[in-house]
């Protein structure tokens with residue numbers, strides 16, 4: 001398809017994660033919306049900590065950050081032999097792999113580089129290092145290209161009017177532009193987006209802190225709501241479509257996304273509202289047959305016991321699943337960088353590969 005817009009025509013934001021001069025640069029998302037700060041990381045351990053503590057978050061963004069973590073290792077390694085280098089490479093790979101379990105993009109990116117390195121094991125050490133850095137940059141650049149394509153594809157199929165989204169699948173959740181963010185930005189550019197409803201998205205508040213911030217920054221008209229208001233807004237007929245990101249889409253179309261997505265999907269069905277997820281192929285895991293196989297990350301009790309850093313509950317037991325699983329029966333379509341996938345997902349997702 002012909003792409004009408006370039007990324008810089010759709011957002012004023014810089015890339016969320018970059019690599020240059022042997023350093024990983026990323027927007028520290030834990031500080032937003034109070035402070036916009038780009039931090040620089042110079043060790044694999046720092047990159048792993050940034051992913052684990054959600055300084056960088058969002059499935060494609062953590063995939064790219066992990067890839068740049070391997071580039072960092074490669075360029076800073078002082079290994080004198082290949083065996084020493086490979087031992088350090090596999091250690092870096094494991095450290096990054098063990099950060100967060102749900103978003104498949106993390107494993108997709110790490111394994112893509114690991115496969116390349118193993119295919120070139122006989123090359124010189126200098127060549128192997130060059131290949132790692134080049135592949136990490138390709139992963140990042142391809143993410144931006146995929147988002148741009150999904151933005152144009154999604155804007156063509158979403159109905160004009162009011163759109164509701166959950167969490168943050170915007171530019172901050174990717175290398176640039178966003179998955180949901182690209183669709184919303186093209187819709188806005190073309191006058192198709194009347195109003196964006198943004199769920200605050202407890203407990204980490206990616207909607208209030210990140211989506212509200214980045215979409216307001218780019219001039220998108222929005223209203224922020226508490227998560228428990230979404231059903232009422234739908235019941236009032238104020239939502240024409242719902243679009244969310246994904247952390248892992250599996251072979252039958254079930255998908256993992258931020259906790260609260262399943263609730264929205266059921267409400268959307270009840271109110272006859274089209275429900276879309278948008279994700280690049282790097283988010284699709286065809287090795288899993290259905291959603292119950294997806295590992296769901298459980299995060300700290302402090303995230304639920306506090307809000308904005310203030311304690312809101314006594315020291316009681318907490319359950320804090322960071323994601324839920326939406327069965328494919330609630331999905332209108334999956335918007336990907338290779339086109340729109342409609343049911344039956346089992347059959348139609350296969351055609352993408």
Ligand SMILES: CSC[C@H]1O[C@H](OP(=O)(O)O)[C@H](O)[C@@H]1O
Pocket residue numbers: 057058059060166167168169170173174178179180206244245246247257258259322
């Ligand atoms: C474009 S993927 C964004 C996806 O990732 C978010 O999770 P987290 O903030 O915990 O990294 C959320 O599920 C978004 O939909």
